[in-house]
Amino acid sequence: MFSPRYYYSANDPELYQYLLTQPHQKRHFDSGDFLWKPGEFIERVYYICSGVAVSFVEHETGRRKIFLFAGNGSIYPGCHTMQFKIEQSILTQAITPMETLEFRREDFYRMFQMNTRLNAFMFESYAMYINLLLYETAHQGYNDSFVKLCNLLYLFAQNRSQNTVELTQENLADILAINRVNVAKHLAVLREKGILQSHRKSLKILDMQALEALCSIETQP
Numbered sequence: 001m002f003s004p005r006y007y008y009s010a011n012d013p014e015l016y017q018y019l020l021t022q023p024h025q026k027r028h029f030d031s032g033d034f035l036w037k038p039g040e041f042i043e044r045v046y047y048i049c050s051g052v053a054v055s056f057v058e059h060e061t062g063r064r065k066i067f068l069f070a071g072n073g074s075i076y077p078g079c080h081t082m083q084f085k086i087e088q089s090i091l092t093q094a095i096t097p098m099e100t101l102e103f104r105r106e107d108f109y110r111m112f113q114m115n116t117r118l119n120a121f122m123f124e125s126y127a128m129y130i131n132l133l134l135y136e137t138a139h140q141g142y143n144d145s146f147v148k149l150c151n152l153l154y155l156f157a158q159n160r161s162q163n164t165v166e167l168t169q170e171n172l173a174d175i176l177a178i179n180r181v182n183v184a185k186h187l188a189v190l191r192e193k194g195i196l197q198s199h200r201k202s203l204k205i206l207d208m209q210a211l212e213a214l215c216s217i218e219t220q221p
Contacts, residue, residue, distance in 0.1 A: 003221070004135040005128055006152070006175065007159045010073035015117055019047050019101055022111055027102040029053075029094040038091055041083045045108040048074050051098030056174060057089050066175040067136075068129070069095075079105075079112045079122055139218050145178045149186045150214040152176060153196070153205065163205040 027046070029035065035046060035053060046053075048070055055068040055076070070076040076092065103111070111118055140148055152175060157163045169187070173180045187203070190196045195211050197204040205211055212220055 002128070002131065003158065003219070004132045004155055005159055006132065006156055007069040007071060008074045008076075008125070008128065009071035009159075010121070010125075012073060012117075012121060015121055016047070016049075016073070018115060018117065019103075019111075022103065023107050024101045024103050027100045029098040029100065031094055031096055033094045033098075035092040035094070035100075039088050041087050042077055042090070043105050045079060045103045045105060046076055047101040047103075048072055048076065049099040049101065051094060051096045051100075053092050053098060054095050054171075055090060055092045057086065058091055059089070063177070064174045065177055066171060067132075075122065075125065078125065079109050081105075081109060135218070139216065140176075143216055145176065145182050146186045146189070147214070147216055148176050148178070149183065150190075150211060151216055151219040153190075153203065154208070154211050154215050154219060157205045157208065157211075163208060165203040165205065166201065167203065168201050 024047075029051070036042065036044060038058070050072055052069055052071045053076065054066055055070065056064045056066040058064055068076075070092075077090075112122060113119075140151065143151065149172065152172065153165055156165045156167065167175075169180050169183050173183045176183070187196070187198060190211070191198060193207075193210065195205065195207045195214075197206060
């Protein structure tokens, strides 16, 4: 059974070899670079060879809502022909140095129509993202902020090695749309329970079983 995933990565060498044969540019991004400029519509699609990007929507009040981390082997932002207004508020930023293959949107759409392996890969990616959106809107939205945080840490740790959550308090607040004061307070409770250790830019989950017990039923396996 597949759990919601905030961090996306994949490993499909055959698909990668196909992408190399198609019209593209190799693009490097330093940490902090944006994959496209703020206010722009999405005109490029990226295959991430290495590194991690974070995507977020910037609200007119200045608040951010992180909704996705994309890592090795993932294709972002996907394939569509329409221009949605909210695209102008979506920003994607490298949080580590990144090596990518960059495709024009129209070229990628043609590839999507012609190659069944790419088509299947993108459908599965969309399904995972829709699953996350449903989880956030129909479930997380009704939890209190402590349970929201426990759910996020549990799900994120499952997708990373050694139960390490490579997120700052600011990242956690921007994903959950809660203030950093509450994040700090809830993390202190989890530290007191011996469930996690805090480091400068990451959290180490020491007791996954105890963390799981604090999560909502929908989040538990």
